[in-house]
Amino acid sequence: MKNRKQHLKPQMQNKKVKLTRADHTFNIVVDIFMVIILIAIILPLWSTITLSFRPVDFIGSNLDGMFLSPWKWSTAAYEALLGNNGFLMAFMNSFKILVGGVVCALVLTIPMAYVLSVQSLPGRKIINMIVIIPYVFNVGMIPAYLLVRDIGLINHLPAVFLPGAISTYNCIIMRQFFVGIPGELKESARIDGCSEMQVLFRIVLPLSKAIVMTIGLYYGVAFWNDFFNAMLYLNDSYLNPLPILLRNILIGSGMNENLEVTAFANAPINAIKAASVFMSAIPMVIAYPFIQKYFTKGTLLGSVKG
Amino acid sequence: MKKNQATAVAETKKQRSKLCREIIRHRSVYLLALLPLVYYIIFKYIPIWNAQIAFRDFKAVQGVVGSPWIGLENFREFFNSFYFWSLLRNTVMYSVGKLLISLPLSIILAIAIYECTRPVLRKVVQTLAYLPHFLSWVIMYGILLTLLAPGDGVFNDIIQVFGGHPIDFLSNTKAFPWVVLFSDAWKEMGWSAIIFIAALMGIDVSLFEAAMVEGASSWQRVRYITLPSILPVIVTVLILKLGTILDAGFNQIFMLYSPQVYSVADIIDTWVYRQGLLEFKFGLATAVGLFKGVFGMILVLFANWISKKATDSALF
Incomplete structure (x- = not known):
């Protein structure tokens, strides 16, 4: 990462080489493309944000709404949401799923990945097969649904994160990282009398902060965003996590039982919808800089051959 | 002895x-x-x-x-049903379509980020381009509603400014597939570009310097150095994507579709969901899921094998 600057701009280092006209057009084309991409990314986000701040007495088209001046913004939609028990409860449920899920996932994934990285382990190939087979052979949602129902997890929050608590893909990425840690370090610890458990906790984990963060964040994003498991396994509206509530608000079904704000809110219904979209996205947006710090490394590791 | x-x-x-x-x-x-x-x-x-x-x-x-054994009855019901071919067609169409749109886009984006001479612009685009990947499809649906809703979406306002008739994008069978393809491209383009950016960073800079001394223009450098250098990565990504051709994106379609567009929107996974969990035909739905699982397994193993042969990199 450190030498990226030199990597990215070869023509800047070598000032002796004169830029030709073709080079100039090239740079302009690149710049225009980048600006188009930038606008294409920002426009949808901007239209949602401005919609969420739209006052109830707004007159004009949505196109006008996108240029609504900040002095006319209304926070009524956010006040309505934050003053609503259903919304706060859903936020708490999502938070519980996030924390429970990430802890559970890491407690299961780290040992599994470490075990698979111990090259000298008798039976490692068998364990590897056990891990890979369900990854390659996916039997679909119904058999998984029957399992969750049979072990009595329906209407319990862990039903949302337990079925995905080990993602084999994440496990493979992590194993790849563990394999890359110099064997001498582990070997010398073993010679000094460390058990494998101690090797994992004293040698491997302290060297693996980046990958543990990356994988933890991947899991966190997945659990925070999950709506499918929640929809399948949670029928009680008190247990609804944020994505389910958001979906109900957006498709307008059961709006009254989920969100009693509609009748007396002084914000347009579309503004409330947009505000709930934005509120659901906020934790991701806050976590995003941290995610970004680590994920390039993680994704790179995923592309390394196994 | x-x-x-x-x-x-x-x-x-x-x-x-x-x-x-x-x-x-x-x-x-x-x-x-x-x-x-x-x-x-x-x-x-x-x-x-x-x-x-x-x-x-x-x-x-x-x-x-x-429960009593009935042999292949469930499979027969599915293969003989009117849905089979349309589901398979939609599934393959969506996954191939997504590949055709986002693969070139993400390669071009990666090259543009790599070649951009303005550090601020590069940094901003690079940061924002990854963001949509972390938004769920529920949130995406909310964003798409503000853009595409028939009565009050931004796109329809633009269409009306130019004198056209408003389109209900999400319940129009002609428009729906494009909404699926382009919303996916918007969400995943930046994320898919990461692997190409990583590959680009690995290119030996002296190659560019040599080319510059020899008088190659920027276009020629892209054509003869940049593209060939990341070709193995492109091939790997392509092969591995082909292995998951039966996964057309359940979450996305499930959030966006509605009964009016079932004919063009339904993919294997959404159909399995409705048959199994809404109509309680567990046997039939599992049979279809199993069919997809076996077929998908063959594809993944095949893709993995080819990838190992062709580029010496594989998923497992």
Whole structure:
């Protein structure tokens, strides 16, 4: 990462080489493309944000709404949401799923990945097969649904994160990282009398902060965003996590039982919808800089051959 | 002869005791593996066991093992149904379409980020381009509603400014597939570009310098150095994507579709969901899921094998 600057701009280092006209057009084309991409990314986000701040007495088209001046913004939609028990409860449920899920996932994934990285382990190939087979052979949602129902997890929050608590893909990425840690370090610890458990906790984990963060964040994003498991396994509206509530608000079904704000809110219904979209996205947006710090490394590791 | 046998027996004994010693030496590793393996058996292997209801007339009261066998009846029902070909067509169409749109886009984006001479612009685009990947499809649906809704979406306002008629993008069978393809491209383009950016960073800069000294223009550098250098990565990505051709994006379609567009929107996974969990035809839905699973497994293994042959990199 450190030498990226030199990597990215070869023509800047070598000032002796004169830029030709073709080079100039090239740079302009690149710049225009980048600006188009930038606008294409920002426009949808901007239209949602401005919609969420739209006052109830707004007159004009949505196109006008996108240029609504900040002095006319209304926070009524956010006040309505934050003053609503259903919304706060859903936020708490999502938070519980996030924390429970990430802890559970890491407690299961780290040992599994470490075990698979111990090259000298008798039976490692068998364990590897056990891990890979369900990854390659996916039997679909119904058999998984029957399992969750049979072990009595329906209407319990862990039903949302337990079925995905080990993602084999994440496990493979992590194993790849563990394999890359110099064997001498582990070997010398073993010679000094460390058990494998101690090797994992004293040698491997302290060297693996980046990958543990990356994988933890991947899991966190997945659990925070999950709506499918929640929809399948949670029928009680008190247990609804944020994505389910958001979906109900957006498709307008059961709006009254989920969100009693509609009748007396002084914000347009579309503004409330947009505000709930934005509120659901906020934790991701806050976590995003941290995610970004680590994920390039993680994704790179995923592309390394196994 | 006898002596040889004796040494052979001794040899195997020696090996066996060595294996035992190795196992004992690694006992704490097995202890570490215990909990995850129990997890695998419960959450990954019991579903595989449950998948046998594809061959049974599943009744909830009788359970998985108690329901009567009916052979391939469930599969026959699916293959003979009017849905089979349309589901397969939609599924393949969406995954191939997504590949055709986002693969070139993400390659171009990666090259543009790599070549951009304005550090601020580059940094901003790079940061924002990854963001949509982390938004769920529920949130995406909310954003798409503000853009595409028939009465009050931004796109329809623009169409009306130019004198056109408003389109209900999400319930129009002609517009819906494009909404799916482009919303996916918008969400995943930046994320898919990462792997190409990583590959670009690995290019030896002296190649560019040499080309510049020789008088190659920027266009020629892209054509003759940049593209060929990342070709192996492109091939790998392409092959691995082809392995998951039957996964057309359940979450996306499920959030966006509605009964009006089932004919063009329904993919295998959404159909399985409706048959199984809304109409309680567990046997039929599992049979379809199993069909997809087996077919998908063959594709993934094949893709992995080709990838190993062609580019020496593989997923597992």
